[in-house]
Amino acid sequence: MIYLDHNASTPVRPEAQAAMAACLAEHHANPSSLHRDGQRARAAIERAREQVASLLGAKSGEVVFVSGGTEGDHDAVIGAAWALEDRGRRVAISDIEHHAVHGAAQVLMRMGYAIERLPATREGFVDPKVVDSLPADTTLLSLMLANNETGVLQPVAEVATRAHARGMRVHCDAVQAAGKVPIDVRTLGTDYLVISAHKLGGPKGVGALVVSGDAPIEPLLRGSGHEHGLRGGTENLPGIVAMGVAAELAAGELGTERARLMALRQRFETGLSELARDVVIHGERAPRLPNTVNASFPGARSDRLLMALDARGVAASAGSACASGAVEPSPVLIAMGVAEDLAVCALRFSFGHTTSADEIERSLAIIGECVHAVRASTAGARA
Ligand code: PLP
Numbered sequence: 398m399i400y401l402d403h404n405a406s407t408p409v410r411p412e413a414q415a416a417m418a419a420c421l422a423e424h425h426a427n428p429s430s431l432h433r434d435g436q437r438a439r440a441a442i443e444r445a446r447e448q449v450a451s452l453l454g455a456k457s458g459e460v461v462f463v464s465g466g467t468e469g470d471h472d473a474v475i476g477a478a479w480a481l482e483d484r485g486r487r488v489a490i491s492d493i494e495h496h497a498v499h500g501a502a503q504v505l506m507r508m509g510y511a512i513e514r515l516p517a518t519r520e521g522f523v524d525p526k527v528v529d530s531l532p533a534d535t536t537l538l539s540l541m542l543a544n545n546e547t548g549v550l551q552p553v554a555e556v557a558t559r560a561h562a563r564g565m566r567v568h569c570d571a572v573q574a575a576g577k578v579p580i581d582v583r584t585l586g587t588d589y590l591v592i593s594a595h596k597l598g599g600p601k602g603v604g605a606l607v608v609s610g611d612a613p614i615e616p617l618l619r620g621s622g623h624e625h626g627l628r629g630g631t632e633n634l635p636g637i638v639a640m641g642v643a644a645e646l647a648a649g650e651l652g653t654e655r656a657r658l659m660a661l662r663q664r665f666e667t668g669l670s671e672l673a674r675d676v677v678i679h680g681e682r683a684p685r686l687p688n689t690v691n692a693s694f695p696g697a698r699s700d701r702l703l704m705a706l707d708a709r710g711v712a713a714s715a716g717s718a719c720a721s722g723a724v725e726p727s728p729v730l731i732a733m734g735v736a737e738d739l740a741v742c743a744l745r746f747s748f749g750h751t752t753s754a755d756e757i758e759r760s761l762a763i764i765g766e767c768v769h770a771v772r773a774s775t776a777g778a779r780a
Contacts, residue, residue: 403749410598417639445641452644454581455607461624465604466572467497469591473568474501480613485534489513492732521549521680528559542574547680548689557586576647588612599643603636658687672765693742697771705767
């Protein structure tokens, strides 16, 4: 299989696997226990906290381990909204957020909060000026760092400056950006930032929330004071340790890997336009992640193309959802003003540390054949 779906999940780095296995074998004790075995387990968590903090330019005391991106987004959006409630019950999120953030906003809506939506431009990013017209009682603004479907990078630092000037706090879902582009929570100016291990070479089911400085937040999961009282529950020790190793590796390789992936992306995009002149690359002119290409081949529906690619050994993904035979266009592309008939033809190709130049060449040849075959069968069905 040529795996071009790293934004969905990227293979666990061997070093992270080894650390996880060693942790399972060696650290049986509860990290909250006061005996020596417990304290060794605690030390392993604190080491991982430093590794994660270092990837994000945070202090280790600001890192809260959670069960992944979805939980981190809920903890931040709902926990901050609760903590800021005496100033207002209004939260703003962008139209292109991941379901995890939309889901957290839905929870707040059920509780009577008002949700403002920030639109995206045709190139797929949020214009920072929209912050200036948000109602004065907006307490929290949520904007992701990189969109999971298009890879388009968002102007989080400028949005945060404008939001802070108006007294709002800022949450940033950096799940897709972490390990792919440099992140510094101080430069970004975020109050709450979330990452997930399985997008950067760690295992699934573990992530981190960075709560900067004295940013107000209430815990969702309450228990025995774990994670500075911000996330109850015995820690996922093997997952946390492996996440720390993956974060350290990603930080060390960021510069070289970013340049390598960018070169692969450029070659891939040139190749796509050679094999289908009418290909549309969404967010093409915007600053984007080095590893993500979202492309529509007009007339080739994404579900058919995905199946054809899978049969030929190429794994990619479609932003569109397929419900009972009908293809629903991706809300992100619709928010960018992409026409529905083009949006239902969009595929996302995302590269990672296992992707080679040879795989890019081989996948291009296969994509060309599959686009041709799907278009021909669609035209045949119409005739
Ligand atoms: N946020 C973004 C931007 C994502 O891409 C994802 C996963 O696809 C998540 C949040 C959810 O992360 P997790 O799978 O760790 O819950």
